[in-house]
Amino acid sequence: MKAVRITSWLAGLFLLASLAIVARADQLETISERGSIEGAVYRDFPPFSYRNEKGKRAGIDVEIAELVAEKLGVNLSARFIGVDETMEDDLRNNIWKGHYIGGGVADFMMHVPYDLAFAADNDLVAFLAPYYRDNLALAVNTDSADSVRSAEDIDQHRVGVELDTLADFYLLSPRHGNRRENVVHFGNISEAAAAFGRGEIDAIAGPSAEIQGIMKAADRQFDLRPLPTPGLQNTGWDVGLGIRFNHKGLINAVIAAMRELREEGAIAAVFDRYGVDYREPSAAALETGYIQQ
Amino acid sequence: MKLNWNSRHLTRSLLATAVAATVTVVAPAAIADGHGKGVTDDMILNDQASEEDVVSYGLGPRGQRFSTLTTINSENVGGMVPAWAFSMGGEKQRGQESQPLIHDGVMYVTGSYSRMWAIDVRTGEELWQYDHRLPDGILPCCDVVNRGAGLYADLVIFGTLDAGIVALDQKTGKVRWKTKIDDFKAGYSMTAAPLIVNGKVITGVSGGEFGVVGRVEARDAMTGDMVWQRPVLEGHMGHVWKDGAQQENGITGTTNETWPGDMWKTGGAATWLGGTYDPETNLVFFGTGNPAPWNAYLRPGDNLHSTSTVAINPDTGKIVWGYQYTPNDHWDYDGVNELISFNAKIGGEDVKAGGHADRNGFFYVLNRENGKLLNAFPFVDKITWASGIDLKTGRPIEADNRPGDPTASDDGKKGESIFAAPSFLGGKNWMPMAYSQDTGLFYVPSNEWGMDLWNEPITYKKGAAYLGAGFTISPLNDDYIGALRAFDPATGEKVWEYRNPAPLWGGVLTTAGNLVFTGTPEGYLKAFDAKTGEELWKFQTGSGIVSSPVTWTMDGEQYIAVASGWGGAVPLWGGEVAKRVKYLNQGGSVWVFKLPSS
Numbered sequence: 001m002k003a004v005r006i007t008s009w010l011a012g013l014f015l016l017a018s019l020a021i022v023a024r025a026d027q028l029e030t031i032s033e034r035g036s037i038e039g040a041v042y043r044d045f046p047p048f049s050y051r052n053e054k055g056k057r058a059g060i061d062v063e064i065a066e067l068v069a070e071k072l073g074v075n076l077s078a079r080f081i082g083v084d085e086t087m088e089d090d091l092r093n094n095i096w097k098g099h100y101i102g103g104g105v106a107d108f109m110m111h112v113p114y115d116l117a118f119a120a121d122n123d124l125v126a127f128l129a130p131y132y133r134d135n136l137a138l139a140v141n142t143d144s145a146d147s148v149r150s151a152e153d154i155d156q157h158r159v160g161v162e163l164d165t166l167a168d169f170y171l172l173s174p175r176h177g178n179r180r181e182n183v184v185h186f187g188n189i190s191e192a193a194a195a196f197g198r199g200e201i202d203a204i205a206g207p208s209a210e211i212q213g214i215m216k217a218a219d220r221q222f223d224l225r226p227l228p229t230p231g232l233q234n235t236g237w238d239v240g241l242g243i244r245f246n247h248k249g250l251i252n253a254v255i256a257a258m259r260e261l262r263e264e265g266a267i268a269a270v271f272d273r274y275g276v277d278y279r280e281p282s283a284a285a286l287e288t289g290y291i292q293q
Numbered sequence: 294m295k296l297n298w299n300s301r302h303l304t305r306s307l308l309a310t311a312v313a314a315t316v317t318v319v320a321p322a323a324i325a326d327g328h329g330k331g332v333t334d335d336m337i338l339n340d341q342a343s344e345e346d347v348v349s350y351g352l353g354p355r356g357q358r359f360s361t362l363t364t365i366n367s368e369n370v371g372g373m374v375p376a377w378a379f380s381m382g383g384e385k386q387r388g389q390e391s392q393p394l395i396h397d398g399v400m401y402v403t404g405s406y407s408r409m410w411a412i413d414v415r416t417g418e419e420l421w422q423y424d425h426r427l428p429d430g431i432l433p434c435c436d437v438v439n440r441g442a443g444l445y446a447d448l449v450i451f452g453t454l455d456a457g458i459v460a461l462d463q464k465t466g467k468v469r470w471k472t473k474i475d476d477f478k479a480g481y482s483m484t485a486a487p488l489i490v491n492g493k494v495i496t497g498v499s500g501g502e503f504g505v506v507g508r509v510e511a512r513d514a515m516t517g518d519m520v521w522q523r524p525v526l527e528g529h530m531g532h533v534w535k536d537g538a539q540q541e542n543g544i545t546g547t548t549n550e551t552w553p554g555d556m557w558k559t560g561g562a563a564t565w566l567g568g569t570y571d572p573e574t575n576l577v578f579f580g581t582g583n584p585a586p587w588n589a590y591l592r593p594g595d596n597l598h599s600t601s602t603v604a605i606n607p608d609t610g611k612i613v614w615g616y617q618y619t620p621n622d623h624w625d626y627d628g629v630n631e632l633i634s635f636n637a638k639i640g641g642e643d644v645k646a647g648g649h650a651d652r653n654g655f656f657y658v659l660n661r662e663n664g665k666l667l668n669a670f671p672f673v674d675k676i677t678w679a680s681g682i683d684l685k686t687g688r689p690i691e692a693d694n695r696p697g698d699p700t701a702s703d704d705g706k707k708g709e710s711i712f713a714a715p716s717f718l719g720g721k722n723w724m725p726m727a728y729s730q731d732t733g734l735f736y737v738p739s740n741e742w743g744m745d746l747w748n749e750p751i752t753y754k755k756g757a758a759y760l761g762a763g764f765t766i767s768p769l770n771d772d773y774i775g776a777l778r779a780f781d782p783a784t785g786e787k788v789w790e791y792r793n794p795a796p797l798w799g800g801v802l803t804t805a806g807n808l809v810f811t812g813t814p815e816g817y818l819k820a821f822d823a824k825t826g827e828e829l830w831k832f833q834t835g836s837g838i839v840s841s842p843v844t845w846t847m848d849g850e851q852y853i854a855v856a857s858g859w860g861g862a863v864p865l866w867g868g869e870v871a872k873r874v875k876y877l878n879q880g881g882s883v884w885v886f887k888l889p890s891s
Contacts, residue, residue, distance in 0.1 A: 042755060042756070043430070043478075045755070080430070081430075082430055082432045082478065083754070083755045084432060085754070086752060086753070086754055086759070086761055087752070087753035087754055087755070087756065087759075090755075093432075099432065100387065100436070100437065101406075101427070101431055101432075101433060101437060101454075103429070111755075111756035112756065113753045113756060113757075113758075115751065115753075117751045118751060118752070118753060134757065136758075163504045163559050164504065164585070164586055164754070165754070165757065165759065166757065166758050166759050166760060168586070169586070169588060169591060169699075169700055169759075169760045170700060170760075172554075172556075172591040172592075173590065173591065173698065173700030174590050174591075174698060174700070175700065177593075180553045180554045180591075181553065181554045182554075183554055183555070184555055185504075185555055185556070185558060185559050187479075187504070207757045210757075231700065232700070232750070232758075232760075233750045233751060234750060234751050234758040235758065237753070237757070237758045239756055
């Protein structure tokens with residue numbers, strides 16, 4: 001566990017203030033009283049969080065959030081959120097401040113990166129309970145582009161990416177500049193999967209779990225390969241939950257619930273139901289389990 | 294109510310003659326004829342010269358924000374007092390950037406959160422209020438502002454935060470028609486005041502950095518039906534609607550001339566600040582935003598028409614010319630700021646010119662008939678990204694001041710930080726400047742700030758790793774950020790300057806009474822001598838002013854009005870600057886001033 005650093009008497013004062021809030025009433029009590037917990041999940045984000053054909057909420061993140069609520073003995077109220085420019089914005093809008101348009105904050109948020117450096121810049125959020133690890137991958141049509149194994153191989157092939165993502169930037173970077181014409185942009189991975197099905201592109205580059213879940217749900221034939229990305233620092237990342245820093249009781253309860261779920265194999269089972277290979281968080285992430293500045 | 298075609302054409306040619314002669318007082322009978330019968334095209338074209346109303350954004354479609362009124366002048370403005378104040382009420386405050394409109398004894402003013410009021414302009418009493426129902430899940434990027442409405446016939450028309458246009462009945466405030474510009478879930482919004490030209494509502498689109506492509510659209514002002522749509526990025530097909538059927542209307546530019554691959558399809562350049570119209574050349578001028586994605590190394594080329602002004606024929610929906618301010622932008626210098634049409638002697642010749650003060654710190658004087666550059670000069674003290682603008686080629690002389698490529702370094706470490714000025718909030722942001730036909734000067738609300746800019750290899754978007762950019766905005770001077778400056782567009786000479794501690798974020802008004810008005814975030818509406826910059830009058834409105842003042846006459850007296858309410862982009866994005874304005878309080882009111890009754 002990363003220690004809480006008190007670098008000045010001022011920080012100490014803030015700590016005292018936050019403890020005083022805890023002593024009065026933790027968010028956990030409020031949640032118990034109302035009988036429901038509000039979890040923020042991304043809107044239109046299969047296989048993690050979306051509404052199915054019947055309009056029912058579904059997805060890996062949704063089901064894990066439901067399991068957490070069950071462990072706490074309350075119902076899940078899912079808040080489907082839009083994506084802002086950066087993760088910092090999403091955390092501000094949904095965890096510690098709320099958007100200025102109104103609507104307040106949720107009790108916790110799914111799909112939050114678990115990363116010491118990132119956490120250091122977001123000190124109003126506690127990062128906890130990493131539940132899987134993602135990386136960049138290529139889904140390849142083996143009939144038309146079996147030779148594609150890296151960004152260097154895409155010369156003759158068309159690769160779909162989601163606009164304004166890491167895979168997009170990497171494939172467009174000047175080091176692959178002569179291959180820029182081969183990068184095809186889509187609004188999301190689902191649109192790319194549809195184009196893949198029509199034979200318009202030979203491969204899709206993006207987050208592994210997202211591509212795998214969507215392609216399996218669409219019943220596409222493909223081979224999933226890691227996308228090597230020399231030069232990038234952050235090509236694999238752990239994903240966990242975020243909760244407002246001062247909700248100590250809630251934080252502890254969710255950490256305990258997630259630990260039990262992992263040990264019971266319930267998390268891996270959820271991934272399995274959506275056709276996504278479950279990859280454990282990194283050993284380092286599992287060891288800490290909780291980051292707060 | 295349909296328009297009178299004959300009188301419209303007649304008035305346009307009359308107006309063209311009048312403009313060329315740089316008149317100071319015009320009072321055509323057409324205005325009196327229109328009184329009480331709804332707002333006509335003639336009245337909009339004549340707005341600047343007509344004294345008893347303000348029926349358009351910019352006091353006339355050219356956007357000069359110049360009034361011929363002289364009752365209040367530099368001799369007597371010191372005695373100006375409030376006539377009334379109006380509260381925008383409720384718990385909804387934040388930035389009030391609206392320019393009021395006045396017609397037939399009624400003021401129409403929009404407010405934050407897509408609200409509008411009709412106010413009895415003699416008493417300050419509310420006649421009606423319209424609250425647009427905003428859907429859940431709306432994510433506006435840059436505060437919940439609205440910059441004003443447009444009047445046409447018996448309608449008052451304005452844009453909403455959920456990317457819609459609403460036309461209300463002027464009398465009742467009831468919805469007469471409404472339409473969607475696009476899907477707010479995809480990041481679209483609408484904060485600009487609509488431009489109304491010859492019976493058409495002409496608008497741009499607001500949108501964040503999510504691949505929203507800028508476009509200009511014309512709709513029938515009476516029905517909201519589409520007339521034409523013109524994307525501003527090369528490769529995109531424009532359209533016209535004939536009898537409700539959509540037809541192709543030619544591609545913008547040449548596909549892949551200045552954009553690689555398919556990136557033009559999602560290349561940004563949002564036209565979020567709306568446009569101006571010049572009846573002499575029959576062109577509408579829309580500014581365009583920065584290109585996407587933010588990392589310029591990924592999109593080698595000029596990326597037309599991002600960071601540009603495009604001139605469009607409002608009858609055909611075709612681009613006549615484009616001029617680009619920041620080719621291959623890497624500093625987020627939107628080119629959306631207004632182009633103001635004016636006629637003057639530049640380089641010894643009488644020209645139909647257009648003035649534009651860009652985010653990037655340079656003031657441009659263009660020939661508005663063909664988009665050729667006539668003059669360019671810095672209007673802020675510090676510009677690091679370019680040493681000047683080459684008047685022969687019309688292109689910037691770039692200094693070596695681009696951030697490093699985040700995907701180029703093999704160790705993937707944090708990229709080298711560069712310092713660039715102006716900051717991305719611009720030497721001048723959205724707030725409209727003014728041009729005086731009397732003094733021949735432009736009055737530019739500017740800000741002196743810069744930014745540290747670096748690459749962030751460890752950052753995230755939608756829960757996944759991402760390559761972001763970090764920035765911090767900081768003031769360049771200890772004692773001021775804002776500066777209202779008067780410039781001679783022919784010589785680039787700075788005639789005077791007023792310095793303000795907080796950044797200036799409100800529009801400017803100038804009058805033939807030798808006056809310049811602007812508001813400050815500190816809450817003051819101020820009046821300056823148009824020739825010398827001497828501060829002649831100020832009034833504390835109780836919250837910051839980030840809106841544009843107007844003036845008109847009524848019952849023989851001249852009035853000044855301005856909305857007050859601190860907000861906008863500065864407190865959201867301002868970095869070190871935000872710390873200097875933290876103490877400012879929100880509000881929401883309209884203030885009206887006049888000279889004491891004799």
